[in-house]
Amino acid sequence: MSESSLPAAHQQRSLQQKRIVPPNPEPVIVIDGVTKRFGDFTAVDDVSLTIDRGELFSLLGGSGCGKTTLLRMLAGFETPTKGRILIDGQDMTDVPPYARPVNMMFQSYALFPHMTVEQNIAFGLKQDGMARDAIRARVAEMLDMVELSALGPRKPHQLSGGQRQRVALARALAKRPKVLLLDEPLGALDKKLRERTQLELVNLQCQLGITFVVVTHDQEEAMTMSDRVAIMNQGRILQVDSPHAMYEFPGTRFVAEFFGSINAFEGTIAEDGLTHAVISCPDLDAPVYVNHSVPGYEGSTVWAALRPEKITLSKQPPADPARNVARGVVEDIVYLGGDSTYLVRLESGRRIRVALQNLTRAAEPEVTWDDAVWVSWRPENVVVLTS
Amino acid sequence: MKSVSRSPFLITMLAFGFAFLYLPILLLILYSFNESRLVTVWGGFSVKWYAELFQDAQILGAAKISLTVAAITATLATALGTLAGLVLVRFGRFRGRTLFSGMITAPLVMPEVVTGLSILLLFVALEQLIGWPAGRGVTTITIAHVTFTMAYVAIIVQSRLTQLDGSMEEAAMDLGARPAKAFLLVTLPIIAPALVSGWLLAFTLSLDDLVIASFAAGPDSTTLPMVVFSSVRLGVSPKINALATLLVLGATIIIIGAAWFMHRQDRDRDRAVARAMAEQKDRE
Ligand SMILES: Nc1ncnc2c1ncn2[C@@H]1O[C@H](COP(=O)(O)OP(=O)(O)OP(=O)(O)O)[C@@H](O)[C@H]1O
Ligand SMILES: [Mg+2]
Numbered sequence: 001m002s003e004s005s006l007p008a009a010h011q012q013r014s015l016q017q018k019r020i021v022p023p024n025p026e027p028v029i030v031i032d033g034v035t036k037r038f039g040d041f042t043a044v045d046d047v048s049l050t051i052d053r054g055e056l057f058s059l060l061g062g063s064g065c066g067k068t069t070l071l072r073m074l075a076g077f078e079t080p081t082k083g084r085i086l087i088d089g090q091d092m093t094d095v096p097p098y099a100r101p102v103n104m105m106f107q108s109y110a111l112f113p114h115m116t117v118e119q120n121i122a123f124g125l126k127q128d129g130m131a132r133d134a135i136r137a138r139v140a141e142m143l144d145m146v147e148l149s150a151l152g153p154r155k156p157h158q159l160s161g162g163q164r165q166r167v168a169l170a171r172a173l174a175k176r177p178k179v180l181l182l183d184e185p186l187g188a189l190d191k192k193l194r195e196r197t198q199l200e201l202v203n204l205q206c207q208l209g210i211t212f213v214v215v216t217h218d219q220e221e222a223m224t225m226s227d228r229v230a231i232m233n234q235g236r237i238l239q240v241d242s243p244h245a246m247y248e249f250p251g252t253r254f255v256a257e258f259f260g261s262i263n264a265f266e267g268t269i270a271e272d273g274l275t276h277a278v279i280s281c282p283d284l285d286a287p288v289y290v291n292h293s294v295p296g297y298e299g300s301t302v303w304a305a306l307r308p309e310k311i312t313l314s315k316q317p318p319a320d321p322a323r324n325v326a327r328g329v330v331e332d333i334v335y336l337g338g339d340s341t342y343l344v345r346l347e348s349g350r351r352i353r354v355a356l357q358n359l360t361r362a363a364e365p366e367v368t369w370d371d372a373v374w375v376s377w378r379p380e381n382v383v384v385l386t387s
Numbered sequence: 388m389k390s391v392s393r394s395p396f397l398i399t400m401l402a403f404g405f406a407f408l409y410l411p412i413l414l415l416i417l418y419s420f421n422e423s424r425l426v427t428v429w430g431g432f433s434v435k436w437y438a439e440l441f442q443d444a445q446i447l448g449a450a451k452i453s454l455t456v457a458a459i460t461a462t463l464a465t466a467l468g469t470l471a472g473l474v475l476v477r478f479g480r481f482r483g484r485t486l487f488s489g490m491i492t493a494p495l496v497m498p499e500v501v502t503g504l505s506i507l508l509l510f511v512a513l514e515q516l517i518g519w520p521a522g523r524g525v526t527t528i529t530i531a532h533v534t535f536t537m538a539y540v541a542i543i544v545q546s547r548l549t550q551l552d553g554s555m556e557e558a559a560m561d562l563g564a565r566p567a568k569a570f571l572l573v574t575l576p577i578i579a580p581a582l583v584s585g586w587l588l589a590f591t592l593s594l595d596d597l598v599i600a601s602f603a604a605g606p607d608s609t610t611l612p613m614v615v616f617s618s619v620r621l622g623v624s625p626k627i628n629a630l631a632t633l634l635v636l637g638a639t640i641i642i643i644g645a646a647w648f649m650h651r652q653d654r655d656r657d658r659a660v661a662r663a664m665a666e667q668k669d670r671e
Contacts, residue, residue: 077557097560098569110558114576116656123572124562153659175562 025052028179028211029074034083036069036235043069045235046083051179056205056212058222060258061232067215068107070232071181074213075104088178098127103177107184109168111156117143117167118152124175142170145204162193169201179211186221198225219259223247231255247307252387256305263352264305264385272298278323279304279384283350289323291379295386303385308355310381313342313367318376325376328352330369342367344375412635419628426623436629446614446630453594453611456525460532461590465582467533468540468589475541476548494538503602506531510603523605531603532593539592540585547581548574 029051036044044066051057059067072078074085076097085092088101103124112120121142125135143149146166156164165185172180185201186194202225205212216222222229223243230240231254239251243259250256253264265288267281272294279288281304288304296302312318318325331351332343335358342354354375358365367373419437423430440446471491478484494502510520510527520527551574559569575582597612604610615627 075557075561077560097557098563098565102561104558104561106554106558108552108554110552110554112555112559112573112577114579123559123564127563127568150663151660153656153663155656158656158660171562 025055027051028053028055028088029213030086031070031074032084032086034070034073034080034085036066036073036078037081042235044073044080047235047237048083049230049237049240051211051213053211054209055227056202056214056225058214058216058226058229059232060216060219060222060229062217062258065232066235067217067232068183071104071183071213071215074179075102075181076100101177102179102181103172103175104181105168105172105183105185107187109156109164109188111164111167111171113156116153116155117148117159120156120167121171121174124171128175138174142174145173146170161188162197165189165197169204173204173208173210176208177210179213182212182214184215184217186216186218194221201225223259229259231258233258248383250305250383250385253303253305253385256383256385260307261353262305262307262383263311264303265350266301266303269294269296269298269300269302272296276379277384279382283346283348284326285347286321286323286325288382289379290382290384294384296384300386305383305385306352306377306381307383308341308353309339311352311354311375311377313344313354313356314374314376315367315371317374321374324379324382325374326352327372327374330367330371330373333365333369340365344373346375415628416632416635419625419632421625421628424625426625426628436625437633440626440629440633443626445609446611446626449609449611449614450630452525452608456529456532456600456610457590457593459529460536460593461586463529463533464536464540464589465586468537468585469544469578469582471537471541472544472548475545491538491541494535495542497535499535499596499598502535503531503599506534506599507602523603524608527603527605528600528608528610531599532589532596535599536589536592539588540582543581543585543588544578547578551577 027050029049031047031049031051034044034047035042047070059070061067069078073080074087074092076092076095079093092100112123115123118139121139122135125138130138139152140149143152146169148163148166148170151159151163156167159167165188169185172182182201186197189197198221201212201214214222214225226243228240228242229246231238231246233254239246239255241249246255246259250259250262253262256262256264265281265283267279267284267288269277270280270287271278274293275291277290277292277294279290279294279302281288284304290304294302326346328344328346330342331345334341334343337358339355339357342356344352344354346352352375418426418429420432420434421428421430422433422435475484475488475491506527510523513519514521520530555577556566556569556574559573560566564572595612596610597616600610601613604613611630615630618624618627
């Protein structure tokens with residue numbers, strides 16, 4: 001859990017590769033057609049999902065889309081209106097929260113203000129009737145794990161936000177639950193601390209091998225931490241995939257836009273082949289050529305979508321100006337340090353985002369405001385979406 | 388900020404305010420040590436009124452009754468008021484909730500005479516119907532006091548519970564505590580200060596009450612305010628000053644004691660933290 005000079009995201013990615021994925025994924029949570037209504041309002045709408053043992057699973061979605069409600073149904077604080085939940089093969093319908101093999105880390109941390117850090121962590125163990133010495137040993141171990149050994153006698157109000165977050169984590173992990181539910185675990189931390197803590201959480205999850213279900217509304221957080229991500233909107237699950245698959249092969253425009261940013265152009269399929277397709281988009285000067293087969297048939301409406309970093313920008317016309325190009329004027333440049341986002345206004349009036357890495361330290365970028373430019377992309381980088 | 392708060396005008400106002408509040412009490416304390424029987428003439432220092440006070444069986448008896456009633460009242464009112472406050476906050480919207488909350492808070496605004504009279508009528512009717520309570524005395528005063536002090540406790544507990552983060556009790560249940568245990572181990576300690584202030588308020592209200600007690604009291608259950616009130620009508624005796632001084636002293640000791648206790652707890656905790664930090668340093 002030490003800090004290092006490497007950027008957090010970089011380390012995490014290498015961490016992800018190191019993770020040992022069990023050869024036969026075995027579901028630990030099965031959510032089977034679960035619906036939750038509050039009066040007339042449907043907060044969670046017919047969700048079915050399986051989460052595998054040892055996985056770091058994220059629920060990603062905008063505010064009010066039902067993430068917390070779904071998590072609370074797993075913890076047992078809400079009962080599904082319809083459907084059922086299995087945890088570790090056992091039907092949870094009639095199991096109260098205090099008897100479930102899961103623990104939750106609350107969005108507000110919900111630390112007990114009248115107890116010291118040690119007493120907070122020991123609380124769950126005491127409820128289990130663990131022996132005193134064993135409790136003391138476990139509490140010391142948990143405090144060591146979150147590097148708060150010195151703060152055991154403190155009360156929660158004597159801690160910083162980051163320290164409180166760790167106490168909440170230690171308390172939720174003390175009972176070694178089968179599944180840990182985390183509701184926006186990093187929401188209250190500042191950006192620097194959040195990045196560091198993401199890394200620590202992933203690290204910890206690897207060490208302990210406990211299944212983590214993380215609720216977040218931060219796309220980057222879900223991307224850097226998770227094995228798999230579920231994207232929710234208005235109570236429904238839109239797509240469940242690994243971060244990589246979600247980013248490179250989004251199923252819908254909503255997912256593509258929510259998980260990273262994207263330029264989507266509406267068009268119709270002009271030519272539909274087995275190994276290629278041509279899409280004509282009214283907003284682009286030239287037809288879009290794709291070197292893979294596309295969903296749909298000739299004449300059907302589709303969207304040709306391009307990630308900003310998969311587009312190139314040049315003042316000279318590209319090699320093949322007959323396809324996969326458009327001309328425009330640089331309207332705005334957003335400098336982000338490592339890279340810059342160029343907002344190019346196409347001749348049709350549409351704006352397209354292009355992300356370029358800042359590879360040199362030139363005082364003046366090669367392309368600047370109001371330059372007339374060509375944007376172009378490779379045929380394999382076009383994502384074709386039907387909705 | 389500083390220049391505003393230190394203006395001579397405000398300091399004068401403050402002095403006047405405090406004088407208005409505390410000068411009468413200081414005078415009362417001073418005259419309790421007066422040698423003379425006359426309240427307005429200083430006749431030298433003496434503690435003879437205290438000696439007389441402790442020989443006055445009527446006052447001592449009334450004090451005992453008042454303290455007993457106040458202690459029982461405060462305890463019952465805290466228990467019942469807490470339950471009422473809990474129902475108001477936790478049970479969400481149920482049929483008749485508005486009526487229920489209105490009925491709980493009504494005693495706060497009801498004129499004491501009305502409360503006292505209606506309770507007297509109730510006791511009389513009950514006695515005729517079921518023979519209980521037989522006559523009036525400590526029991527009836529206590530019941531009467533519980534009914535009106537309970538409302539105050541309910542309001543205090545309710546406001547504390549509404550501020551409380553509901554996920555606290557959920558966290559306790561998540562960690563394996565059954566609902567009743569979660570309430571006892573987590574919610575109750577957190578709202579304990581509200582319960583203590585509710586208890587103290589009920590105690591003071593009961594100790595202080597003259598009107599309702601007069602309705603509910605019987606011939607051999609005179610409370611302290613009733614004794615004081617009737618003796619003052621016959622002319623103020625410095626004995627009453629001595630009694631009042633003792634009450635002020637008691638209240639002061641309780642307040643200072645509570646403050647000292649809280650301060651000591653804080654200090655102990657800070658020391659424990661400092662010790663732990665030092666140990667951590669040693670290890671590194
Ligand atoms: N007890 C309740 N009664 C009525 N409506 C509720 C209740 N709890 C949640 N809702 C509604 O259900 C919807 C989903 O709420 P939920 O808390 O699950 O959202 P969320 O995805 O966690 O959002 P956020 O990111 O803001 O925390 C919201 O529109 C909310 O108003
Ligand atoms: Mg939420």
